[in-house]
Amino acid sequence: MSTTTTTRERLSRRDQPSRRTLEKGPSGWLAAPALAFFMLFAILPLLGVLFLSFTRWDGLGEIKLDGLSSWNTVLADPVTGNALLVTAKIMFFSFIVQAPISLLLGVFTAASQKYRAALAVLYFVPLLLSSAAVAIAFKALLDPNFGLGPGLGLPFLAQDWLGNSDLVLFVVVFVIAWQFVPFHTLIYQGGVRQIPTSLYEAAQIDGAGRIQQFFNITLPQLKYTMITSSTLMVVGSLAYFDLIFVLTAGGPGYSTRLLPLHMYLTGFKANDMGAASALGVILVVIGLALALFLQRLGGKNRNASQLEGA
Amino acid sequence: MKNLKLRTAGMAVSAAALSIALAACGSSGPAGTGASADSATMWGLTGGDQPVFQASVDSWNKAHPDSAIKLDFFANDAYKTKVRTAVGAGQGPTLVYGWGGGVLKSYVDAGQVDDLTGFLKENPDVQSRYLPSILESGVIDGKTYALPNNKVQPVVLYYNKEVFDKIGAEAPKTWDELMALVPKFKAAGVAPFSLGGQSKWPDLMWLEYLVDRIGGPEVFANIAANKPDAWSDPAVIEALTKIQELVDAGGFINGFSSIAADSNADQALLYTGKAAMILQGSWIYQGMKKDAADFVSSGKLGYTPFPTVEGGKGDPANVVGNPSNFWSVSSKATEEQKKTALEYVKDGMFNDENVQGLIDSGAVPVVTGIEDKLAASPDKDFLTYVYGMAKDAPDFTPSWDQALTPAQGDAMLANLDQIFLKKITPEQFASTMNATIGK
Numbered sequence: 121m122s123t124t125t126t127t128r129e130r131l132s133r134r135d136q137p138s139r140r141t142l143e144k145g146p147s148g149w150l151a152a153p154a155l156a157f158f159m160l161f162a163i164l165p166l167l168g169v170l171f172l173s174f175t176r177w178d179g180l181g182e183i184k185l186d187g188l189s190s191w192n193t194v195l196a197d198p199v200t201g202n203a204l205l206v207t208a209k210i211m212f213f214s215f216i217v218q219a220p221i222s223l224l225l226g227v228f229t230a231a232s233q234k235y236r237a238a239l240a241v242l243y244f245v246p247l248l249l250s251s252a253a254v255a256i257a258f259k260a261l262l263d264p265n266f267g268l269g270p271g272l273g274l275p276f277l278a279q280d281w282l283g284n285s286d287l288v289l290f291v292v293v294f295v296i297a298w299q300f301v302p303f304h305t306l307i308y309q310g311g312v313r314q315i316p317t318s319l320y321e322a323a324q325i326d327g328a329g330r331i332q333q334f335f336n337i338t339l340p341q342l343k344y345t346m347i348t349s350s351t352l353m354v355v356g357s358l359a360y361f362d363l364i365f366v367l368t369a370g371g372p373g374y375s376t377r378l379l380p381l382h383m384y385l386t387g388f389k390a391n392d393m394g395a396a397s398a399l400g401v402i403l404v405v406i407g408l409a410l411a412l413f414l415q416r417l418g419g420k421n422r423n424a425s426q427l428e429g430a
Numbered sequence: 431m432k433n434l435k436l437r438t439a440g441m442a443v444s445a446a447a448l449s450i451a452l453a454a455c456g457s458s459g460p461a462g463t464g465a466s467a468d469s470a471t472m473w474g475l476t477g478g479d480q481p482v483f484q485a486s487v488d489s490w491n492k493a494h495p496d497s498a499i500k501l502d503f504f505a506n507d508a509y510k511t512k513v514r515t516a517v518g519a520g521q522g523p524t525l526v527y528g529w530g531g532g533v534l535k536s537y538v539d540a541g542q543v544d545d546l547t548g549f550l551k552e553n554p555d556v557q558s559r560y561l562p563s564i565l566e567s568g569v570i571d572g573k574t575y576a577l578p579n580n581k582v583q584p585v586v587l588y589y590n591k592e593v594f595d596k597i598g599a600e601a602p603k604t605w606d607e608l609m610a611l612v613p614k615f616k617a618a619g620v621a622p623f624s625l626g627g628q629s630k631w632p633d634l635m636w637l638e639y640l641v642d643r644i645g646g647p648e649v650f651a652n653i654a655a656n657k658p659d660a661w662s663d664p665a666v667i668e669a670l671t672k673i674q675e676l677v678d679a680g681g682f683i684n685g686f687s688s689i690a691a692d693s694n695a696d697q698a699l700l701y702t703g704k705a706a707m708i709l710q711g712s713w714i715y716q717g718m719k720k721d722a723a724d725f726v727s728s729g730k731l732g733y734t735p736f737p738t739v740e741g742g743k744g745d746p747a748n749v750v751g752n753p754s755n756f757w758s759v760s761s762k763a764t765e766e767q768k769k770t771a772l773e774y775v776k777d778g779m780f781n782d783e784n785v786q787g788l789i790d791s792g793a794v795p796v797v798t799g800i801e802d803k804l805a806a807s808p809d810k811d812f813l814t815y816v817y818g819m820a821k822d823a824p825d826f827t828p829s830w831d832q833a834l835t836p837a838q839g840d841a842m843l844a845n846l847d848q849i850f851l852k853k854i855t856p857e858q859f860a861s862t863m864n865a866t867i868g869k
Contacts, residue, residue, distance in 0.1 A: 179515060179518040180540035181540040263688075263695070265689075280684055280685040283686065369690075371688070372847070373847055385840075
């Protein structure tokens with residue numbers, strides 16, 4: 121944490137017009153490869169998408185400039201509103217489910233006992249699987265006729281998990297959590313391990329119990345870890361695609377058709393590239409706004425040291 | 431401080447933009463990646479025909495090492511998305527696998543596929559080998575752009591004879607008989623109908639047949655001709671109402687909306703006896719012959735025409751389905767590739783080996799003069815049934831999702847899904863679909 125902070129300060133100082141000295145840190149040219157890559161693969165396509173959103177294009181024929189007609193189609197379509205709502209729900213529930221579980225697991229696996237290290241390795245496994253494979257596996261397990269429930273003769277598990285409009289959203293949230301909790305656990309584990317033991321020793325001398333230590337030392341010290349993890353969770357919800365596409369294809373009906381999926385289906389199934397581009401622009405704007413908002417939550421003095429007195 | 435914000439913002443932008451960019455790149459496909467970059471390419475579908483296509487191309491390549499063809503296979507739903515994007519980007523295969531209809535027309539309008547009328551004139555043998563009515567499906571504005579490449583695919587009502595015997599039932603001949611069977615099968619603990627609802631197009635087979643039986647083929651002809659308010663035809667409304675009545679009665683298997691037809695799970699429900707009937711294309715016979723050989727060969731698989739509807743105008747012998755699949759030749763291919771492709775179409779496709787291969791797989795090739803071969807096949811009962819069904823049909827309505835424009839077809843499937851889930855009424859369906867006319 122501390123090394124990145126100083127690097128960042130040096131980088132921002134570089135902008136000030138002054139003489140070049142060694143103190144100013146590495147040359148700005150170091151950023152060039154990444155910047156070039158970013159321009160080529162992010163900014164350029166983004167401008168392309170922005171342009172396409174003002175056109176009508178079926179993906180085959182001519183691209184026709186058509187003013188705001190794609191935007192009107194998208195904004196008047198009730199499915200877009202529903203997709204936004206589904207996205208917000210998945211974002212909210214994913215966060216509510218994943219954040220506490222991964223925080224607790226992270227704290228648990230950060231300690232040095234052997235069995236915890238072994239468990240940490242096991243928890244890590246889902247992260248190694250591709251989303252499509254996870255989705256195919258869960259689709260087979262949750263099948264109401266050939267899945268786990270009917271196979272083991274357990275009526276409770278034989279629900280219509282993926283075909284019931286009321287249930288399916290939570291099933292999707294569960295599968296997403298199953299896949300991504302390990303990743304966030306890893307982030308929290310790293311965060312917890314960076315907390316100096318001297319803080320806990322001092323607290324113990326003052327007579328603080330484990331619970332008190334958790335709430336008064338671990339949690340506050342993990343503030344920035346939480347912001348990082350939450351940003352990834354929330355902004356990541358805007359990018360869930362492969363898993364849901366394979367698991368439910370957005371169905372039943374529009375129950376799990378979230379914004380990225382709606383964009384894909386509009387572009388590549390209904391062949392309306394203009395409207396899909398408009399949806400892409402909406403997606404980018406929402407992603408940006410959320411990322412900025414979450415950074416704000418960190419407070420103005422984010423560069424202040426958390427380790428004073430340590 | 432400011433940099434951090436910018437960087438995070440940038441990350442978000444790139445994540446979103448990249449996903450768009452990746453979607454575009456990912457589907458441009460491996461055209462021309464083969465033994466040699468110049469060889470002709472061909473994309474086919476996984477499933478029943480896959481081994482037959484593979485064998486045909488393999489023997490072609492063996493006999494013509496200088497003009498080899500590179501063949502790749504894709505799953506049905508994924509293929510439909512992939513090929514369109516690839517063709518749009520000029521990266522499509524030399525031989526484009528298709529269904530004719532609205533999608534073919536959009537390729538023709540965009541100048542992406544070659545006119546094959548001249549080729550047919552030069553090669554009367556090719557023209558004469560096809561059943562004329564089926565050749566017609568590859569014709570747009572009087573010119574042939576697509577040539578049939580496999581089998582006739584009428585939609586058939588299959589049933590499990592064993593399950594029917596258990597409750598002493600007969601195959602339904604009318605819609606009322608069909609509805610009367612629903613509670614009987616439910617009482618016996620068997621789902622009346624299997625349905626691959628997640629794929630959406632199996633839903634459509636119900637609408638296609640019901641509209642035909644109630645209002646005759648003119649109803650869809652009006653829709654296809656973009657006549658205003660064609661979707662509000664009383665036959666469409668009645669068909670949708672009947673579908674919802676069947677859903678209400680519990681006619682479709684538990685969880686039908688999460689069953690994907692691409693994985694053949696819908697037909698598995700039939701041969702495992704979990705469902706009594708399924709309305710599906712003739713191609714699932716090939717799948718069941720492979721996956722449940724005993725079930726098929728022991729005669730437990732029954733098939734019957736779609737029931738009539740009382741007071742309906744449609745001829746009970748009318749058929750819906752796919753007349754065939756087709757090859758079109760990509761305009762973006764090199765002269766060399768096109769030459770190879772057309773030579774294959776002429777000499778490699780529907781030669782004796784290929785025709786026999788299709789019949790052995792459990793399909794009826796779209797060529798003339800195969801009655802003897804069909805009669806000699808172990809699957810002769812089903813094959814002659816399908817052949818007769820297609821040959822004797824007063825009207826063969828092609829699958830609507832392929833006959834309409836892609837935008838209309840997609841809207842129709844999405845809204846029909848809503849009908850099966852009872853999220854919208856037939857009237858809402860009609861008014862939403864009327865709004866797509868001309869798109």
